[in-house]
Amino acid sequence: MNLSTLQFLSQSRQTPELFDKKMTMALGEQTSVSIFAPGIIQFEPVLAQAGADAKGNTLKAPKSIVLSCGIHGNETAPIEICDAIVQDLLAGKLSSPHRLLFIFGNLPAMDIAERFVEENLNRLFNTNESEENMEQKRAQVIKQAVAEFFDNENKPSSHVDTDRYHYDLHTAIRESKNEKFAVYPFLHGQAHNKDQLRFLSACGVNTILLSQSPTSTFSYYTSYHYYSHSFTVELGKVRPFGENNADDFAAVTTSLRQLISSESLDLPAYQACPLEVFEVKQVIDKSSNDFRLTFSDDTPNFMDFSEGAVLAVDGDITYTATQDGEAIVFPNANVAIGQRALLTVVPCEL
Ligand SMILES: [Zn+2]
Structure with missing residues (x-):
């Protein structure tokens, strides 16, 4: 497989059988690419993988970042944003010091421009392991890929010291008075992270809803099981593929690309962010x-x-x-x- 000419999302949708078995390949000399399944691709710096530089010094663990989109198939803007980032990584136009996992959630629902085929995928991230319909099967595949990516032998001890991140990107069915908002999953009493809210604010997401109970969403799942900084991020209103206005998503696109390509981020002070925080x-x-x-x-x-x-x-x-x-x-x-x-x-x- 030639990675530099791979059209990962479109080939995942059109010829998913190409990606039926997990495969790992080199992308240049710096990056290892693993494809877990159709629509699920990981990028990993080779040095970080080895864990040490040429002199045997241990390298600082990079960030492990999951970007998911299309958990609802008709929420096109985040799919287009992630697709463009993946294509730039494959083409060598963008590189990252971090470990990255991209998940294009519901591929068949994208084809029919619907939220889901049989069942809402974002209600299936709990301990239930039934595989009776397409979405239930897909939830298991996604959970397995996340488990391999966030190797829990090295699990952080809490949300405080974690180097794991998960942004589950959506667009909403309904208009919102606060167009972009994020749901911060229930942390079971652990502290909320203000640096994360500074990053969301840089993405143009200034309304934060603190969840106060466990849920069956993808972001709660990764937050609870892997101690990642996880959010369900709503970026505006649903529109068909090709009809999204790039200006509406410029801040989030720029910020995600900076997160991926930079060692660290230069964010405005918390007090300077026009954040509104709500609780249930x-x-x-x-x-x-x-x-x-x-x-x-x-x-x-x-x-x-x-x-x-x-x-x-x-x-x-x-x-x-x-x-x-x-x-x-x-x-x-x-x-x-x-x-x-x-x-x-x-x-x-x-
Ligand atoms: Zn959604």
């Missing part, structure tokens, strides 16, 4: 077929309400905003009974 106030599950939201379908994420405003009605139960400035996120009245239909969030300080 209410998790509202649908308990009956009478569940309805009181605001219109096109209400953007992070729209805020006054104390006492009615947000949802579920048979005899009425849900109201408990304080001024309480905002709604991810409303969906069409979920199954027992599932989450709405989150509310309130501003908080880190």
Whole structure:
């Protein structure tokens, strides 16, 4: 296989059988490339792999960075951003001192321009190992690649000293009052990392939602099992391939390329970042077929309400905003009974 002419994403979509077995190849003299499966490719500096330089000095461990996109197949902008980075790495136009793993999540869903084929892939990153449909099988393949990449024999002792990073890149179905935002997975009491928020701010992501419970998302999975700095990053609104406006994604594209190509990043001070941090106030599950939201379908994420405003009605139960400035996120009245239909969030300080 000639890496310099490989079109990794398009060949993964068109001829996935090419990548059925894991393969490792040299890219020039500095980099080793491993392809785990269709849509999953790793770049590793040869010296870092050896662990020592020519004189036998131990090298400082580089960052291990996972960039995932297309976990929802129709979220095209992050797929285009990662595809371009992978192509530049393969062509030698971009190089990295770090270990990199790129995951193009749901390839069949990309082909039909849908969020998923049978099941939402971003609800399958838990301990369940069933492989009954396409997404369940894919979740196992992705989990296996991540396990090999984040070798847990060298697991950091906490989120504090970790050199592992995972940005799971998405675009949202719904308009958002704060167009770009990130979900910071539940850390089980460990401290949130302000340097990570400085990096997200440089990416143009200034709204941070602190999750307060375990979830079945990919970012929670890597955060919890591998102590990586993990985020679900929402970069704007879903559009078809080729219809994304590059200007909307310039900051994130530039920042990701700097992260990949630089030893360290020059970031603005935390106080200088226009960050807004929210925490979850209410998790509202649908308990009956009478569940309805009181605001219109096109209400953007992070729209805020006054104390006492009615947000949802579920048979005899009425849900109201408990304080001024309480905002709604991810409303969906069409979920199954027992599932989450709405989150509310309130501003908080880190
Ligand atoms: Zn998504």
